[in-house]
Amino acid sequence: MTDAIADAKRAMRAELRERRHLLSDHARETAEAGIQAQLDALIAERDVRSMSCFLSTTTEPGTRKFVTDAVARGIRVLLPVTRNDGLLDWAVATTDGDISEGLFGLPEPVGELLGPIAVNDVDLLVIPAAAVDASGMRLGWGRGFFDKTLGSMERCPPVYAVVYDSEVVDEVPREVHDQRVTGVVTPTRTLTLAPTRR
Template sequence: MAEEKSLLREKVLSLRATLTQEERAEYSQRIRGYVTRTPEFLEASTIMLFLNFRDEFETTELAQQVLDSGKRLVLPRCAPKSVLMLSQIEDLEKDIEPGMWGIREPKKEGLIRVHPEEIDCILVPGAAFDMQGNRLGYGGGYYDRFFERVRDKTPKIALAFHCQIVDSIPVEVYDKKIDALITELGIMRFE
């Protein structure tokens, strides 16, 4: 199954890479608009987000919107053994540095640690998604392990481009589902 996942990941990411810079900017703006109008976002006081890497949905403006709205912004830092360490961010310029694989992460110095149970809404990255709420990550298992540490009712909302939706994702026992997926075409919710 690992090979099947790897091939699917490669296929979808190469498809995502064909989006032009203009398409990516326009779609990212639409996705941000959908996110900020969801009840999960509006009602949350502590929001966990990711900073985009390579050709993912652009999240920097969304992160700034979280800060500007007075909500608490939490970003993950990749630690050894596929563990996400959480830190509260107060300034996107001062509190961020390149981490593992060049992904922008909270600075190691001065981390303001946040416990997973404090999060009200998790905005999640991923490589591919299906309409059953299954998510294919980037292969490290960080988010699947992390989801085990949050409150059961904490909404897990993936943010991606519509081209990342596939018919079916191979699922293993440790794979965790998402509650919703937001693309430039709208919001899809899963039971």
Template sequence: MAPTKSQVRAGILAVRRSLSQQTREHETALLGGHLEASVEPGTTVCAYVPVGSEPGSLVLIDRLAARGVTVLLPVAREDGLGTPLPLQWGRHVPGELVDAPFGLREPRPPWLPADTVATAAVVFVPALAVDRQGARLGRGAGYYDRTLPRAAGGALLVAVVRDDELVDRLPSEAHDVRMTHALTPGRGLVPLG
């Protein structure tokens, strides 16, 4: 019997928590080189500020902005019933992030509507794992599944994962939005699907 999404999530989070600081820093440095090679100055990208054991760092996002890349960061909110809404976006200004719900960091208002994701050539998406067909395993709230259908047709949808989190097959559902690429420390930008 195949493991459930919850079981896969728990296993990946346990491995991420066990990584040494040295390993995290090494992987972040490798990701930085791949990011700079895959995004041209003048490009608009949607990114995210890593939380906890997620691959990447705020420094990488700041470096993209310093190279003339317009970086949009997500603003996650729920409606009055606690249902996740499509992500809004805020332009990243280094040094000006504020604390946000769910332990996140986000740009100050004013925020841009969810449809702003359509202006991005690349959308970097947090993931616990992604498979070779593009199925992404997130944390399960559904913010990105509500947002990514609004992305431009030719945009790269890039799951940022550790090397061993690019796997052969993940459980997926019809509403899961497929990634076009994975970005890993050791392999760089990997086409999927």
């Protein structure tokens, strides 16, 4: 990573993190309802039976209600569990599952862990992001878990990143290992930005 790209990524993440911290409780609740509606429409359109999603932190666009409702409707949802080696394990979401604090303070499910390849058979991946640009390039939070996961998948289903509306930007700094996403889900819209990865 060149210093210039690393510095640009750090600066952009810091600005986006600050903006998220300044959101009001009402704005967060409105965003969560919007994300749920957009994700419900996306899984209906794509006839999703099995997917991955993530448990949102307090500053991320809310996904938890969507996950709970999707599981209650019979959709198999895999949730990521961080590992020290930079890969992700997966656990099947349940309607009454316990949540603990994983690496980096991220909310993660408690339960039987499935290995990194468990996600290979899902119909849709829904992942977090700091920002996504018009070409589908995703800026993550710098830990590389999802870039490694996407880069290692032999047959990758559609991948949608969840961000706030203001985080769909013209361009994000990128490096060779950074992975594009198929599209982006915001509280008000779902955009398809790049072809499904193979």
